[in-house]
Amino acid sequence: MCGIAGIMFKNGGGTEPAGRALIDMLDGCQHRGPDSTGFALYGDVLEDGLRLRFFVGEGEEADAAVARIGSALAKHGARIVEDERVGSNYRVRASFDGDIRKLAYDVEHAAKVISIGSSLEIVKDVGGAHEVDDHYGVSGFHGTHGLGHVRLATESAVKPEAAHPFWATGFADVAIVHNGQITNYWKMRRRLEQRDYAFTTDNDSELIAVYLADKLSQGIALKDALAASIDDLDGTFSFLVSTRDEIGYAKDRLAVKPMIMYETDDLVAVASEEVSLNRLFPGQALNTREPPPGTCATWSRSI
Amino acid sequence: MVTIDLAQTPVREANERIRRYGADGTDVELVNPDARHHLGVGLVHPIHVRIRGSAGYFCAGLTDAARFEVDNNVGWGVGDNMYSGRVVVRGNAGAIPGVAIRGAEIVIHGNMGSRAGQVMKAGTLACAGNANFMAGYMMYGGRIIILGDSGEKVGEDMTGGHIFVGGRVQDLGSDAEQVDLEDGEDDDLRAFLDRYELRFTGTFKKIANAGRKLRYATSERQIRSIPFFTFSGASEYWNPKIQEDIYIKSQIGRYRIRGYGGARALPHLADLGFRRDVSRAGEDADVVSKVALKTEIGGLNGANPLKLSMPVMIAPMSYGALSASTKRAIGLASTLSGIAENTGEGGMSDAQRGAASQLIFQMLGGRLGWNIHDMNRADGLEIYISQGAKPGLGGQLMAKKVTPELARIRGIPHGIDLRSPSRHPDILGGDDLLIKVEEMREATGYRLPVSVKLGAGRVSDDVKIAVKDGFDFIELDGMQGSTGAGSAEVIDYVGVPTLPAVIEAVGALEEIGRRQDIELVLMGGIRDGVDAVKALCLGADAVAFGTSTIIAGGCIACMQCHVGQCVTGIATQDPAHESRYDPEAESHNIHRFLEGVRWQIAALTHALGYSDFRALNRDDLVALTPEAAEITGLPHEPGVRAKTPELRVSLA
Structure with a gap:
């Protein structure tokens, strides 16, 4: 129950309006998911540090969470270089050269982690694309690539932490947006849990992210990891994945969930509906294409 | 230009x-x-x-x-x-x-x-x-x-x-x-x-x-007629029902299809009683005039609502499962009683449209008989997702009933064992559904209420999606609902009973604070005005009657609707059989039954101390069994059973 979007400026140097583009694309398909909106944004790479984002809430609750985060980071030898509170988020830049997975699992006990990476920051909250932009300044964000998601929720309170994108818990810079349903979720999750991976939600999108990140950590190329996911994951899905330098898609064999893409020499944009792509190019007849069922592809930014 | x-x-x-x-x-x-x-x-x-x-x-x-x-x-x-x-x-x-x-x-x-x-x-x-x-x-x-x-x-x-x-x-x-x-x-x-x-x-x-799957290799055999009360009797191993089932499967080599409703004891509205003493209900012969029963359904988002003389409508039943004469009788009865009729699957005939003053047009995944012209002459549009008797499955109509005339309306070859698609081509999630609802509203100028029929399954998620996708009302169908043909195991063992379904639906809508944004019509084994009042107490805005209207019109509950040789002329397309059915006479029988329902709703509402059925609420009820108490959260008061009178229809 959602709409997805992704963009990569293939020859960009990091000054491209990725935030603005994603807001426009998501606003175009907000009808697919009016409850919450989220973005996975890739900024300048911190060579020996991390960008971390947490949900901390408001007021005293937030103060306590920030204090807990501070001591959890200190325990792992991460030194806060810069921090700020934005909306219900706590945003940190820290110097760190240890094991990110250990850090992530531990700091999760201090506060709800949204994302960790040297480049990735996930911004997500209840409301539409413009509301989330108003609170978090997404439109001012520049970068080569990013993902976005709009969601229709069925849980009781529409919670920001249930919004997408999902970070691949424990793996720096890997994020996912997904439309569909993984039916062998528990079986796949147990398989990964037996290898000591932890999951912080029961959401099948987190599973896909961790599944792919695990493959990447074994040195498997993103393209090959995506191809394997089409065999290993059961259900209906169209998803987009992003890493520090790449974005990619995979589509299930039943082709039940929509996806459409537009590519030029300079950019590739992928979305649930063409109406989102046309938001980037109003009034133009775009030469789009629909990826066939059971396929995947990746694009890299020029480094 | x-x-x-x-x-x-x-x-x-x-x-x-x-x-x-x-x-x-x-x-x-x-x-x-x-x-x-x-x-x-x-x-x-x-x-x-x-x-x-x-x-x-x-x-x-x-x-x-x-x-x-x-x-x-x-x-x-x-x-x-x-x-x-x-x-x-x-x-x-x-x-x-x-x-x-x-x-x-x-x-x-x-x-x-x-x-x-x-x-x-x-x-x-x-x-x-x-x-x-x-x-x-x-x-x-x-x-x-x-x-x-x-x-x-x-x-x-x-x-x-x-x-x-x-x-x-x-x-x-x-x-x-x-x-x-x-x-x-x-x-x-x-x-x-x-x-x-x-x-x-x-x-x-x-x-x-290639013609390998259009017909079952063996057709359904006529079964020995076991009286329904035997069929649905105490569940023991190897009782006559089980034996019959095995015998038939040994002949046809596949799952079995039968008509009518589930025949298994399930928690139901009968497991609830009224907290107040209602034994004097109905002593006032003029009670119908003293209770407000008129209501409107479907107008919350600006469409022209259905105008009901009481919170009752007819449940969706198709021309196909039922004969044209039966649909005519039900349509006439709905008009006489001032309520709404529903086409069910398979299109709208002129006769149906003519008989019913208010008619909901149902759209299923096969889009059999669906078209813009009949949409434009309907009073409401309904998207069928599933039904209580066989949630997750499409309609079934055996070859005997797929006549050339019926096939023409539906746009399919005649003489096939029709197994309608269980999913819509363009509704594969709540996101697509929203775009579909919008298409229907756009096409008909936002005049008509659009409803969704949900067989009780994942009720909580489903009703939340329904309200978020902007439907005007939900038709929630519990497991006790009947069908013209369904696999026997599914009818008896798959689904969620009507009682927990309505509790879950109301709870889910309240949980997200959206109860006031959508109306809820409950169906699935609602037998009389007493059941109707209990459903209204639990939070339904109206109820729908299916099987009971068929019975009022002469059904003998032989469970052979699927065969197409219905002796009463109801569940058949065979002219010789259908000729036994007198639609004018039966429409009056069905109308009298509906008026009995009206009287019961009025009498009970009055006895509970109200002058408007909208005042009914869950505090009017108690649970008579521990199971019903667990399902509903109502106090368990088995002693009330003795005080709940047999409320009979007493129309002068």
Whole structure:
């Protein structure tokens, strides 16, 4: 129950309006998911540090969470270089050269982690694309690539932490947006849990992210990891994945969930509906294409 | 010709203007379409509509006679359900192009997406490029021409019609086979291509249904008649019902199909009692005039609501499962009692429309009999997701009942064992559903309430999606609902009973603070006014009666609805059997039953101390069994049972 979007400026140097583009694309398909909106944004790479984002809430609750985060980071030898509170988020830049997975699992006990990476920051909250932009300044964000998601929720309170994108818990810079349903979720999750991976939600999108990140950590190329996911994951899905330098898609064999893409020499944009792509190019007849069922592809930014 | 700029004009206003221009015979050009959805839907006049760019979902959907031309791409479902007329797309088409068309010509110059021509009935879908996965999926008739490659599983589960492939046949679908072209067929194809200036010099391969799955290998045997009370009796191993079941399976070698409702003890409204002493209910002979029973359903979002003389309507039952005479009797009775009737699956006949003063038109995944003209003469539109008796499954109608007349209305070959699709081609999640609801509203000018029928399954999630997708009301159907034909195990063992279903539905809507934004009509084994009052107490805005109206009209509950030889003339299409049924007389029997329901609702509401049925609430109830207490959260007071009188219909 959602709409997805992704963009990569293939020859960009990091000054491209990725935030603005994603807001426009998501606003175009907000009808697919009016409850919450989220973005996975890739900024300048911190060579020996991390960008971390947490949900901390408001007021005293937030103060306590920030204090807990501070001591959890200190325990792992991460030194806060810069921090700020934005909306219900706590945003940190820290110097760190240890094991990110250990850090992530531990700091999760201090506060709800949204994302960790040297480049990735996930911004997500209840409301539409413009509301989330108003609170978090997404439109001012520049970068080569990013993902976005709009969601229709069925849980009781529409919670920001249930919004997408999902970070691949424990793996720096890997994020996912997904439309569909993984039916062998528990079986796949147990398989990964037996290898000591932890999951912080029961959401099948987190599973896909961790599944792919695990493959990447074994040195498997993103393209090959995506191809394997089409065999290993059961259900209906169209998803987009992003890493520090790449974005990619995979589509299930039943082709039940929509996806459409537009590519030029300079950019590739992928979305649930063409109406989102046309938001980037109003009034133009775009030469789009629909990826066939059971396929995947990746694009890299020029480094 | 007039030009509408979609950068300036909202789609809703544009569609209203297009329909007005259609009535005047003025052609229309749309500029800056930017892949917006629902362009031109609901148009029923033969004008030319030129779209200067890409269109989104359901371009030219639910139309008849118009000619559309799209300069670039289209999204899902171009020409959805189009009767006559044509669409020419210069670019590519997304999934399900030509879905459910019934005579239109759809021409795609580029490639087309998955499931092209799904459930199409007649007409031509042509594609100059390649098709994707499962072209011709579940098509019932007409032809698909693919000049490029066929894609995988071409002709998957097609019933009728033909697919012609100019390129490579990648892979045949289940029950599809390659056959030789008939004399003259090649000329017809090339004449069609010439008409649309499509160049093709190769040869065609023809794909048709292989006929392996259209009929069950063995038909359903007539069963010995076990009285229903024996059939539904105490559950023991190897009782007569189980023995009968095994015996029949030993003869037919497959699962069994039967009609009527579940026959297993389940928690139900009968397990609730009234907290107050209602033993004096009905002593006042004039009670009906003292209680407000009139209500409206479906008007919350601005549509014209159904106007009901009491919070009651008729549950959806198809012409097909039931005879035309029975549908007529029920329609007449609904008019006499001032409530709404429902077409069920399979289309709307003039007779049904004429008999019922208020008629809801039901749309299922097969789109059998669905069309813009009958939508326009309906009083409400309903999207069927599933039904309580067999949640997750489509309708079944055995060959005996699929007469030429019935097949014509539904747009399918006659004489097949019809197993309707269990899913909609274009509703595969809450996101698609929203776009579909919007298409129906756009096509009918936002006049009609749009409801969703949900068989109780994942009730909590389903009702939340329903309210978020903007439906006007939900028809929630519990497991005690009946069916004209369903697999025996499913009828008895799959689903959620009506009582926990309504509790979960109300709870879920309250949980997200949206109870006031949607109305809830409860059905599934509602037998009388007493059940109705309990349902209203639990939070339903109205209830619907199905099986009980059939019984009121003469059904003897022999459970053989599926056979098609109904002795009472109700569940049959055989003229000799149907002639036994007197619709005029039965309409009065059904009407009297409904008036009994009215009297019971009034008498109980009055006895509970209210003058308006809307005052009924859950504090009026107690649970008579521990199980019902657990399900409902009501206090368990078994002692109340003795005080709950047998409320009888006593009409002078």
